[in-house]
Amino acid sequence: MQFKTRISHVIALVSVLSITLISTLQATAASPPRKEFLPPTIPPVITLLEQTSLYVTTDESRKPFAALTPQDVTTIEAEQDWYTKQRGEKVWIKINTTWAGDLWMHLDYDRIGIVKPLDTNIALLWDSYLYTQPSLSTRTDAVLAPQTVHANAIFESPASYLTNSYRIETSWLGDMWVVSQSQMLLNMEIVNQEMDLPTDTLYMENYDTSNRLQRPSDVKMIPPQKVFALEKTENGVYHVRSQDGNTFWIQPEYAEPVGSETINERLTLLKDVRLYLFPTMPFPTFGVLSAQTVDAFERWIDPQGERWYHIHTWAGDMWVQPDKPL
Structure with missing residues (x-):
């Protein structure tokens, strides 16, 4: 009797251990690997857009030690969680100077970035406000109608809302900025x-x-x-x-092909084919035509030697390629 009791206890213990092991394995398998959060680092170089006060400590109530005119400066570090700041808030940033060692500056979050030279043309597709600096707080009343302009600099910033900020040349205000303008085409x-x-x-x-x-x-x-x-x-x-x-x-390719031949031919489609507006326009297509006999009124052979036929369909006049069914 005691032997049977011991056997029962052993079986129960093994069952508990098995269930625990299975649960552990399932939990381990179900848990995705955790990615360690790596906070962004302050840009190594920042362009000062205006005269900026420098401090010995992170205390703006004290008298500034000195001031810097607009220029590029090398950063050392920034206050903790600087990247969580919002528009209108300031960030303490330590920079290196060649004449006074490391000093602090209290910079608006949306002025953290670097101005890099550029030489490109940009098509502004919508009306665009002009700014004196790559900062939303510097917007002027001047508005530029849609047109293509020459850009001579870009402002690269960790602030996502300052994406697409370019310094452009105007004939009446000199160099100005377009800021956070998404409706534009680059490298025109x-x-x-x-x-x-x-x-x-x-x-x-x-x-x-x-x-x-x-x-x-x-x-x-x-x-x-x-x-x-x-x-x-x-x-x-x-x-x-x-x-x-x-x-x-x-788009020059989105046109009726040059060199097509006028025909009057009954064309048998053995399989389903796609309907194209032009042979040289792969997207979008306008439906599928099932296997049937159709009247073709034009034929074109593309540079690869493949035949295209122009036919009348329920969707209008479309091009098909019988040799390339679906």
Whole structure:
């Protein structure tokens, strides 16, 4: 009887240990590895945008030891949790000077950053307020209408709301800043020359109109003509002016292909195919055409030797590639 009791106790103990071990393993497997939080460091170099007082200690009630004119300074450290500050708050930052050793400055959070030289053209797509410095508190009443401007500097700041802050050149106010302006295109290439559109071309009211087409009825075409190309984006989209003075955007590839052949041919589609507005415009597509026989009125062979056919569909005139079914 005692032997049976001992066996029961052993079995119970083993069961408890097994359950504990399984629970531990499950908890360990379910818990994702913790990532250690690494607080951001203060930028190693900061551009002082205006005359800045320097202190021996972090006490602004004391008389400043000295003051620095606008210049780049080397930082040593900053007060704890400086990166949690909000707009309008100040941060104590220790900097190194060659003439007085390490000193402290009490800097507005949105003035922490460095001005770096730049040489690029920026297209401002919306009305943009002008600022005297790369700080939201320095906004003026001057507003710049949408246009392309030359930028000669950028302000790199840990404050996310100061992203896209550039110093630009104006003819009437000199150098000014655009701050936190997200509606802009960088690295624009100035073209200023005539451009020939040999075939019907997609008209784009905005530089990204082609990405937002949802249905064939949204498509607007312009007939063959000469336009004046003002500028070009990094992706090859041109901002142009027509002979009647209207300005719009075009992508030269988003047009009816040059060298197509007029035909009158019954075309048998053996499998489903996609419908394209142009052979050279891979996105967006406008639906799928099931296997059937259609009337093709135009044929084009692309540089890779592949055949494209222009057909009438429920979605309007579309291009298909029978040799490349879905």
